[in-house]
Amino acid sequence: MMKYFIILSMSICLIINCESSNRKIKLASFSSNQTNTSVTASSTIRISPQEQSSIAITYFSNETGDPALEWLKRGLSDMFVTELSQSPYLNIVSMTSLAELAEQANLSEKDIFKPAIAIDLAKRAKTDLLLSGKFYQVKDSMYIEVKLTDTHSQHYVRKEVVSGLGMEQLFAMVDNLSEKVRSNIRGDLKVVQSDPINLIEMTTSVEAFRCYSSALENREKFFHGKSEEWIEKAVKADTNFAAGYLLMAEIKFNLGKRDDAQKAVTAARRKIDKLSQAQKYKLELLELRFDYSREKHITKLKQAIEEFPSNVDFHLELGRIYREIGEFEEALEQFEIVKEFRPNQKTIYNDLAYIYALLQDYKTGLAYINTYKKMAPDEPNPFDSAGEILMFAGRLEEAIPQLKTALSIDPTFYHSAEKLGRIYTELGDYDNAFKYLKIAEQYAEIEKMAQVIKWRYVHAYWKSGQIENALQIIDEIEEDISHKIKLASTDIAHHRAFIYHSIGEKEKANLAYQKCFDAFAARFDSITHYYDIDRLAGILLLSDLNPQKVISFLTKLQNTIKDDKSQTLLNLTMGLMALRNEEAELAKKYLTKDQKLQIQLIAEDRNEKWNNVWKYIFIALTDKNSPIDAKAYSDEMIRLAEENNREDLLLIGKIISALHYQNDNNIEQAEEIFSELGIPKETKWQVSGPYFDKNSFSYDHTFQPELTGNNKQNWHFINDGIQDGYLDFNQNFSKSDWATAYAQTYVYVPEEHSVEIRIGSDESFKLWLNDNLVLSRYLESDIPFDDATVKVVLRPGYNKLMIKVINRIHEWGFLCRITDEHGNG
Template sequence: MKKGRILFIAGLLSLLLNCNFQDEQRIRLAKRPVEAIMRDRVKTIQLKADEKKKVAIFDLRNDTHQSDLEWLRQGLAEMLALSLAQSRQLNLIASRNVINAVASLDLPSAYELNSLQLQSVAQTLGADVLIAGRYFFQQDSLRIELKVHDGLSGEIASSHHGSSPDLNIRNIFKMVDPITHQIREHVEDRSKSSTPKEYHLADVSTSSLDAYKYYTSGIRFEDSFYLTDALNAFEKAISIDSTFASAYYRLARLHLMLKDESAAQPLIQKAMRFSERTSERERLPIQAMDAMMRGEKYNAVQYYNRYIELYPEDDNGHYQLGIYYFSVVFNFGKAIEFLETTVSLNPDHKLAYNTLAYAYAYIGELDHAYNALEKYISLAANEPNPYDSFGEILQRNGRINEAIDKYRLALKKNPLFYPSKIHLANAYLDLGKMNKARHILLPMLQNDSDVYLKINALTMLALTEIYAENIEKAKLYIHQAMSLQDQPYYLLSVLLALEPESEDYKRQFLEIIQNEKNNINRPDFHSEIVFDLVSAALINQVGVAEVRDLLNAIIKFNKDPVLYNVALAYSLVLGDSDEELGKLGRRFAESSLPGVFEYSTPPSWNYYWRFYFSSLKPTNNNHAALRFLTDGLNDFAQHSGNPYFDVQGLLASAAAEFYTGDPQIAKDMITRQGFPCEG
């Protein structure tokens, strides 16, 4: 096998592993006035937030003398927050900020603080209302006592109490609900417009104490980036209560973070099914993820925007939109805007700094990236992930040995943190040290309890063998990884690249396409997979006619404007005749939304443009059709707001000039933008 083809296949596998974005690294985006954008946005948000009272809820004091009920310190505080969050007049301060404020002031239990100490906490948090409390047993009943303090004076404004006859979670919720209603009566302005429908905790959460216990522990694990532990906790929660909508949502979100959409799909469907009984604040993120999973990215963003409109002061809403733009559509500039807003609203949001660092690194702003990582480390010095992230960004920028030091430091913090093992092996691959990479990866195959760990290890081992030109061994590892996945079309595409004449691989790929054609009218159909399949079909020149049927179905039946436009764009590549190209081009121009590529995924578009250029050649004899096609797409690209697409649009127009006999014009267009003209 030729060296060039080996490198091409290795590139495909690296893209699958999400550990090599060389194309993105080499395009340095123009600097955007992010700071100015953030100042204006945060100022607007703060104006809206000032209309709401800021409420800080402390973890409660455990006076039961039972260590197995220690988790209720945070659990009861979260129940109170969940109930109070239904109010549109209250701004709940994140629990981690409250904990950090108490710790930074070196204060004892919040229940024991005097008015001066409470004033200090309120000033640090900017809180108008402080809620502290304790829980204890009295005559076999669980009792809760709460004190609501005025933030300005620190004095007690009101006291509230309740009791539950036992530890049944439904009775605990019934105890918390009336207390929160009393608090709202005290702190809200009832003369303002009525609030939306209110939900009781017993109806919107879970009926199981154990399920809620695992759910709260899952949140803590996720916050520290112990994703496997978080997965296990949320899975235990839904195994105990199969109607726990928020647990399904959290679990689906984790699977997406681990790039396992097939596992996330049924989970978000269940979250949707049981979300009818949840509050709007819980339901909107579930609806956004459901739309995203079905490929309806335009609708997903509308749900997120609705959430931010209702709760502009909630840093988590901005964070989720930042994550969406970063990890789903790879619009790094847009991601930075929302993530910078997140940390402006909440300077202690450590995971926002993590993603912000990657986003800055991908647009070449390394100083900003390193600053974000240093801030992340200051907030999570004893966790492995900030050092692992630092290592990844150093490695992407060629500082391999420094990256290795960071990965080792992460593993020193937690020897079982598997992302750092994968990244360390990849760093050794970059140095050409195949045996060191294998030494790390092979023991990971013995872990049968973590399927993600095993798939990543097998894929990395396959990449190792491809670099070493041991193709048969690489295929063996890929087959093993495929056996652990429900939709292994990415890996199958790699096998087709390794063995393009294999009738067996072609048959398997065509079966996947046929399966998607059979599912296209189902409500849970994920349209985005169609574009991945089109890209794979174009790369391997297998099933091109079959994927065209999938595109036609999206064009005919799908109402999402983003999907419609992307399907038309791909159909332009697959068009056979000038007449068909003209018809598709007109539909594309008539229906285009200026912001459509804000929602589309660049990896698919990278493949699109690769074959777009080759599709110009058959139209070479019809200059009018060629001009119509390229000029329309280039105009659209310039209005897309996506710098990568804009660059490719310029190159498309230059290619059109070249193919229609004006190579000097093509050269001038390219050199004017600073591109070399080789080839």
């Protein structure tokens, strides 16, 4: 029973608490490159890039002779992008894209100011028009001249000049010119559009926009620290600058400063009338990031795309979310749309490469990276990405020279140094591991990344057996963040506990959790958000804390939490704690309360931790002392799956249904469901292990089962306590950290048969069919159900299936399905 409570509870905390990726930002930066499409009064019209009026906006020429106005060369471009991107019939290509094209053509930024080159670049960007211009002064007046050039004929379409008295009238002049541009290129498209918001309505401070423009420029160059400095100056110059607060929220969020990002979002919300419609969508999308609801996020993005179907930012964000939840085909579709609109945007080839890598098509992924390299040969990022994709493929030795090339291009590129530290830790070369981690630590400018590097030190010390050093680094992390966070860090508690467990110090492990719980209790009033409840649940349910004290604390907390989502998670947690304390009636009260809400909570936010989550939920739903109705759960899960076209939920619902029949001793019905799903019986699997080698790469190391094959002395059957198809190695091996285990079974077919083998594992694995390697994945996190798939041909008779699963820390196991192409057994 104790296994059930401790293990299951972690599932609840992992349901939503999917940590954001610590990988560097792979997507194109969130700039003002918004391209829109025509909208009628009654419906949205999807207009392809070929049907839209597309316009490239380049830098302006400073002919004032005043160095203090140099910022307007880019600043005016940003202003016109901000203005014109609100027009649904215009596809805007900003100067950033033109600068990338110039770089690819070995041209300097100065060359873009040459008319012939600018026109050629705009034509290569597949735009119809080029907006260029200059600004100059005559006595006390400022003049802005704008030219529209047809990129195909290279003839001027229109020239407009406006003037005003000094910088005070700058925004009014840009507003005037923008309207003239819009009216000139509206063409024959008869549309009804909402009134665009003018620059002067966004901000009255030229200084604020100057800083805003500099923040955009630095973010596009991945200078996150400088970008943060500039945007803070922008909102200081104009405290009513809603667009400034919106950009600040994005920057702070990407830097891992969630509290600061939340404050910026709140400030932008107060001034929402100063935002354009597209910016309002961005604000709502940022707010949803704090709500931890990917389903709501996806729905809002689809709504934004319906209104702004050619907005590159929205497609990129939707693609990124699909990638995070494992919907790779949907992510690929979004990135292909971006490529259609921005074929010369080099970072989109990076995004496409990662999707193909996650689809296990490393050849295509690396081909896209080679395209990226050709477009940006002097940048470290494409080489860093090549290294990471090779890491995905388990080809660590090949990744090393790619990452070293990135560092040779830019010795301060800490992303590559961090990856090299990680690789050398895996290879058991700890001198080099610490060497590169030190480089990464020296140059990491993002606070969140600096913490990631600290945790890499912890893992390196831990794996190499230097436990005291690992614990000392954890102490340093705790001291560093103690004054920056409202509540205790659950990461610190988990790592301390995992390390102590790995050396057999169970009491110290529980003390780590007790310390974290006490810190939460001391800051009771600060527990206000679902995220806080989620982290707290993970601590309570993984530990052996006094159930009565915990239940008393949660009861008190329940009286202060108002939103349904947090209340539902609290009910689940309290019910599990009551079961642990053998309080059946109390458990029934909370575990049967609003069960539909519980199921919606579980299903609402898809994340990468399906194996951990569902394994534990299976245990909970089938425990004979649990008051949860497994049949009702499975029926509701299947209904939700069919309603939302969710194959993952359908699989889970059917497994829960099978477990329900098992509990009722209807073994025949349960086995029929498992057979329909293509899940081999756990009793048919033999295992061998665990195996350890801290001084080599376990993924590639050839342990005995790969050499001795069917040596009966090395193989034995196991029972992990629940027959659900998932082999839980943790329940059979006393030591699981930095370990490797093997499992094998035999599959009989009367004649040759084509099938798909689908694997979900925690963590990396290799799969052999009849002693031939057919599938492998190397990841530092668990692999969702069915995420790794290979098509194979089974020969007549018995076919040997062997899998090797490598674990770093904590959960360890796999689920295998053998199906047809539609997922049926």
